[in-house]
Amino acid sequence: MTIAKFVGLALVAGLLGAGPAGAQAQKTVRIATEGAYEPWNFTGAGGQLQGFEIDLANDLCRRMNAKCEISAQDWDGIIPSLQAGKFDAIMAGMSITEEREKAIQFSRAYANAPNGLVVEKTSALAKMPLTGERFDLGRDEAGARKAIEQMKPLLKGKTVGVQGSTTHAAFAEKYLKGTAEIREYKSTEAHDLDLAAGRVDAILADSTALQGTLKKPEFKGYAMVGPNFNGGVLGRGVGVGLRKADAELKGQFDKAVQEAVADGTVKTLSEKWFGLDITPRS
Secondary structure, three states: OOHHHHHHHHHHHHHHHHOOOOOOOOEEEEEEEOOEEOOOEEEOHHHOEEOHHHHHHHHHHHHOOEEEEEEEOOHHHHHHHHHOOOOOEEOOOOEOOOOHHHOOEEOOOOEOOOEEEEEEOOOHHHHOOOOOOEEEOOOOHHHHHHHHHHHHHHHOOOEEEEEOOOHHHHHHHHHOEOOEEEEEEOOHHHHHHHHHOOOOOEEEEEHHHHHHHHOOHHHOOEEEEOOEEEOHHHOOOEOOEEOOOOHHHHHHHHHHHHHHHHOOHHHHHHHHHHOOOOOOOO
16 A cells, blocks of 8 residues: 555545534533522422523523533632632522622623612611612612612611622622611522511522512511612623633633524523523613
8 A cells, every 4th residue: 555545645644533514522610500590490390400590500501512511509608619720600590790800700791680678667767769660879879879778777776687708799799888787698488488478677699589489388478678770899790700710611601692692592581591681781
């Protein structure tokens, strides 16, 4: 056999073994979520992770020609675990804030929703003014502060539950400290339980998560009240958290998120899980 013929056969064999033209080996992306933030992410029947971000993560991985490995991680250790290399990305309802950007980077936002308060319908707090109105702390902090001042008389001396190490905790610390007692919890499920038991007067969280709370039978007598806020300390939307060194992975997530927003996938999934469209506006 001539050398030329041997090389030709070897090339043919190589192409046959490579599969379809342009095919690339599928990589694995390890994604951490909290698994306790319904309906964003939660542990359902049989211990299976479910929710908006679980569906979206699988969609993004498909667009990136990657296999998703999604696992639950306690919220208070999620950023240190990312930095330690336990996983590659965070999708856990994490808002993009300047403080967090000191430690990690984010993809472009894949969702944006305001926060809100839930209280018992028979409490004095149910008369909270400006219910349903929305204020942006980034674009109009003066207007937002004016709204907060209208809330304070009713909140004075009350106890408000928030999940610790969240933008909602930062909001409460900055704007409500000294008016209400702020009580921090490890998870939203924990402060929900204390609200139902009467150990706190209100809970402050993302409005979409609160919609999930209100669907539970034990919260039939509760309602969301007062104005909704976003921007400022509450961040610039929710994005995929990544190590600062992972520029290539960030680029892949940015492209996948952009496509999922553009073709309506984010809208479809958010309406499925939240009953409203929380697609970020450019």
